[in-house]
Amino acid sequence: MKLALFSATIYTGSQHSLWAEALLIEDNRIAAVGNTADIEQLMDSRTRFLSLPGRLITPGLVDGHCHFVNQGVLLQRVDLRGTVSLGSCQEKISQTVKATAPGDWIVGRGWDQHRWPEGREPTAKDLDALTPDHPIMMTRVCGHSIWVNSLALSIAGITADTPDPPGGYIEKDPATNEPTGIIRESFEMITSCLPCMKPENMRKAALAAQKEALSLGITAVHTCEGLPEWQVLSQMETDGHLKIRVYHLLHPEDVEAADAGDIHPDFPRDHLWFNHVKLYADGSLGSGTAYLHAPYEGEPDNCGIPFLSLSQLQEKIEYAYGRNCNVAIHAIGDRAVTNCLQAIGNARSKYPGPHRDRIEHVQLFRPDDLELFRKLEITASVQPVFLLSDKEVATLKWGRQRCRYAYAWKTLLDDGIRIQFGSDAPVEPINPLLGIQAELQRSAVSSRKSDDWVTHGSLTLPECISACTLQPAWTSNRENDLGTIEPGKLADLTVFHQNLFQVPAAGWHDIEVDLTIVNGEIVFQKAPYPALRKITI
Incomplete structure (x- = not known):
């Protein structure tokens, strides 16, 4: 036809x-x-x-960084994105409590204490007031902290004597040493207690996410998820129900498990393929765990959390290169970005490539790192929609001086560094126009003099469209087929x-x-x- x-x-x-x-x-x-x-x-x-x-x-249009199936999962759970107070969060959760059988878990995502007038993080007691009969877990908007109630802590066996998990920590009351209900970065103690999502429910979530994305003009997504999500999407393609293209970034353990199956780089299917291994170098801005060269403002002992040492990061990168994969590394803080560049450069001395590596987020960087960024031809996979939610928090936690190189996509692009856009959904809505609009309207995004760093250099509309089309086609090795109308x-x-x-x-x-x-x-x-x-x- x-x-x-x-x-x-x-x-x-x-x-x-x-x-x-x-x-x-x-x-x-x-x-x-x-x-x-x-x-x-x-x-x-x-x-x-x-x-x-x-x-x-x-x-x-392509969403160059999201968690696609999880976006569909959130559509079926408590969505706290956009709530403006602790009370509004409690009200939404209470509505789900009324419709949920006692003993069943209530799970959701999207709270952000920086939007609240209360000026504090939530606690287990704030959830205990809603129900004594339901364990509750609410993930912070960034995905790097969770908020749980006392019943959830009890089920997981977390007490005053529980040590911090590897790579994370349990917030505890300094007076009593009892857990407050906030856990950062490593949540397996809690998530392992949740009932496993059945493949049929994951499929429903994927179909819901697909329906939403297609209605917004999105024809492909780059998703950062695991082997179970891949298997569901693969079956959908076999059945003819996967209409959107999905480029999958797999975790190292999933790549290892996939070695025994039929999954390999550039998997020969039209709508589902992968060639990047997803790694994590640090945490997030909102949780105060993004890894920095200098301490957070007002927190002299906190430079964030490095998820991997430089040598460990290099080892993971070499693992990916040894399987003919590229790497996509989550790095929000400037020291995390520096570590990524150094580790990639070191790994390429053994595996010279060519490579199409990417650093995800790059929300803060040092100008000294631009030369190596460009030399290694690494793509900055960024989320301009974060400007809407992060500007005041960035000023508060990183300081106005340091923020001169925060969210500075134009600086990267002008220095010859490739830029691609994503939403990081379900952290933010998956609508690509929101991100492009935020980038084009930087002056409107900045409402306070202390946030005026936001207004430095904006990309043009053609540059934004390229970041949503041609650039993600290139990083996924499909620029000969996708990205332009030719x-x-x-x-x-x-x-x-x-x-x-x-x-x-x-x-x-x-x-x-x-x-x-x-x-x-x-x-x-x-x-x-x-x-x-x-x-x-």
Whole structure:
């Protein structure tokens, strides 16, 4: 079948010809791009067409860093994102308590004490007041701390005498030494007590996440999850139910387990593949565990937590290289970024490559590290939507002076470093326009003089679109098939109801996606929408 799209503004992202008004899809690939007359000459009795006046067509948008299945899981759990007080969190949790049988776990995510007027972290007692009969675990928005009630602590056997777990710590009351209900970075003592998610429930979560993502114009995601999620997605593809493309970043233990199966780098399927091993160098800003060269403001003894020593990080990287994989390393603090660069450089002396490594988040860096960043050709996989939630916390914890090199994507790009965008959903909403809008509106994001560092250099809209299309295609080894609208490439397209280039970013709140096309198939269309018409020759 052929599908022609007419009368639109087409932003191709191609260096050869940036703009067009019509295109032709044949089977699952772009057959031609040009003006209406060019495309009309190629139409025949197999061609169906849509006229799309006023619409903008871009290459299919990619979320370059998320936790895809977990985004779907959150849709089925308590979603505390956006809550503005401890009381509003308690109210949401109470609603779930009423609908949950006694003894069953209540699980959710999204609290952020920095948004609350209470000015403190929550405690187990704040949850104990809601129910004596349900163990509760609420993950912080960043995913690096959990908040549990006394029943959950009891089930896990956590007491005043319990030592900190490897790589994490249990917050304890300095007066009584009793656990407060906050645990940072290492949660297995609690999570091991939760009932395992059944594959059928994980599949429901994946389908829910897919439905949401496709409705937002997302044609592919780079997801950081484990082997169980991979297996569910793999079965969905086998069954023909995986409509979105998924590039999977696997943990080292999952790669090792996969060695015995049919999973290997560049797994030969069209919608599901992997080539990066996901590692962690530090924690998060909000939890105060991002690893820094100098202490946090007002915390002279806290430089954050290094998840791995430099030698351990190098060993993990060499493990990945030895299996023909690249690495994607979580690093938020400036010292974590430095350690990543040094460890990658050391590992490449044994495994020279070529490599397409990436550092995830890069929320703070030192200018001294830019040269090595560029020399190693590492991609900065960043989340501009964090500007909306982190600006005040960054100023508070890192200080205005240090923040000159916080969230400074333009500085990286101008220095020749590749940039790709992601949402880190479910940490933040998966909507890609929110991140692009935050990046384009840096001056609006900064509301206080102390946060004026936010306004340093903004990417342009074409640079933002590239960060959501061509760059993630490159890091996933698919730039020959994806990332731009050119003849021969796979037909992954996002169709916006209005032209983003003609509407100021402040007015994007009402812009919707009309169509999402993956592999030449319309996988989402906003109803009502005119039916495809068949040409008569």
